[in-house]
Amino acid sequence: MGQADDCGVIFRLADDRDIDALCQIESVSFDVDRLNRRAFKRFVGSETARLCVAEIHGVVVGYAVVIFRRNVALARLYSVAVAPDHRRMGIGRALVAQAEDLSLDFGAPILRLEVAQGNKDAIALFHGKGYQEFALYPDYYPDHSDALRMERVLVPHAMRLPSPIQFYHQTLPFTCGPASLMMAMNALDPSVEMDRSLEIALWREATTIFMTSGHGGCGPLGLALAADRRGFAVEVLRSRDGPMFVDSVRKPKSREVVELVHYDFAQQIEQAGIPVSVGPFGVADIENRMREGQMALVLISQYRIYGDKIPHWVVVSGFDDRFVYVTDPDIGDDHDPFTGSDCLSFPILRHEFDLMARYGRDKLQAAVFVRKKAG
CATH class of the missing domain: 3.90.70.10 (Cysteine proteinases)
Known part of the structure; x- marks a missing residue:
């Protein structure tokens, strides 16, 4: 992080000065389920999250958020977005790569995510990066649309994943x-x-x-x-x-x-x-x-x-x-x-x-x- 790629994009961890730009990217990237200012502020400097930004000539043009759990070797790519004027430049793919590096740095060799079933561009990007679909999350988004669950094993020769069981979320604290x-x-x-x-x-x-x-x-x-x-x-x-x-x-x-x-x-x-x-x-x-x-x-x-x-x-x-x-x-x-x-x-x-x-x-x-x- 901190070094420019061939297109002059610098990737670094976000700080509080980036929040206005992050909120602007969010507002033009998503119609529903947007991250708000409070959420971005919580991710900046969090012990269990990493917020990476892509910057060109001092302007933040994209971000990726990865979240972790203590003592669990799994991370989640919570959100990734690129400003419309800077799409089709490979920045989104590079942000995912940055997220993967952050996941490995944290000690989490599996990265998971959810993506809207209708977001064909994002699904193609993740498929191209080696992510595999493993489940469907019905009624995931506020507009009641479904999400695909995808994951990538970042060190594929180090482990063999088990067949997943069907998940049931306990509905009460004591069950x-x-x-x-x-x-x-x-x-x-x-x-x-x-x-x-x-x-x-x-x-x-x-x-x-x-x-x-x-x-x-x-x-x-x-x-x-x-x-x-x-x-x-x-x-x-x-x-x-x-x-x-x-x-x-x-x-x-x-x-x-x-x-x-x-x-x-x-x-x-x-x-x-x-x-x-x-x-x-x-x-x-x-x-x-x-x-x-x-x-x-x-x-x-x-x-x-x-x-x-x-x-x-x-x-x-x-x-x-x-x-x-x-x-x-x-x-x-x-x-x-x-x-x-x-x-x-x-x-x-x-x-x-x-x-x-x-x-x-x-x-x-x-x-x-x-x-x-x-x-």
């Missing part, structure tokens, strides 16, 4: 477990319809009544029972026996409720013949079971991704020599520019995932494995 279970069951049996009715039904069956704040989340035993009732074979791994999260419940009466729910689940697990293994486990244990055709729901701490000390369920959707591929039902808050495409089979370094899959001071671990029953 990550049910959403993850739905995705796992649907991957094994596509006739399982993923909708909000099933999401809530699974939550009602599997909740631990964990009441530190708001509604209760779901524990491994409840999720295993819910899958078993729907005809799937299930196995549970836990690092320790007894009720989960009970140490976080302050009121004695509330702790008593959590314990009652746990031991009721434990009795039902025993009656159903569901195997439960107690003891520490690692990435290799999860991978070995997945090689046998099982889908894995794993409890992680959101701290290493979002900075929140909250237990959270995700689906493990694949492995390679370097990465664990994770599908996360939580796409973030309304102001977070990430979407489902960023949460679908995104890569996390194996050692990082091993740290992530331990919750709290006690390094609590839990996983639920789901597979089709034999015959």
Whole structure:
């Protein structure tokens, strides 16, 4: 960055003095879903975004925004635009190349994006750069038009991507477990319809009544029972026996409720013949079971991704020599520019995932494995 190309274009990171020009480019480039001044200002100097501009003779003529997640080896090309008078000069293609370099500098070897299905020029540009379509995002834009999801593996010989599972976004803050279970069951049996009715039904069956704040989340035993009732074979791994999260419940009466729910689940697990293994486990244990055709729901701490000390369920959707591929039902808050495409089979370094899959001071671990029953 900072050096001129053959056409005299300089590429550099944006600063606050560029915002007026960026807003002008945005207003003439897009009819809907425009970035506003506040958004550009947020991207300038952000720790989890890079805003690159193309400049000719001191005039900003284009930009590209790349956004990242902490400890996730995936980036998103959030927006790219070139002023009308400077199109057809290769600036857009060069901005995408700059975005790819920024992604690699951040440690993210996969770059994803959404593009309007009717934007043939942009789609052709991305195809020419080696991007592949992997999904359709219906009703993505404010005008209800669809978006193509595309991605490029920037170091293609370093990894083998898994087949993506169908994504389901949890609709409530406390239904990550049910959403993850739905995705796992649907991957094994596509006739399982993923909708909000099933999401809530699974939550009602599997909740631990964990009441530190708001509604209760779901524990491994409840999720295993819910899958078993729907005809799937299930196995549970836990690092320790007894009720989960009970140490976080302050009121004695509330702790008593959590314990009652746990031991009721434990009795039902025993009656159903569901195997439960107690003891520490690692990435290799999860991978070995997945090689046998099982889908894995794993409890992680959101701290290493979002900075929140909250237990959270995700689906493990694949492995390679370097990465664990994770599908996360939580796409973030309304102001977070990430979407489902960023949460679908995104890569996390194996050692990082091993740290992530331990919750709290006690390094609590839990996983639920789901597979089709034999015959």
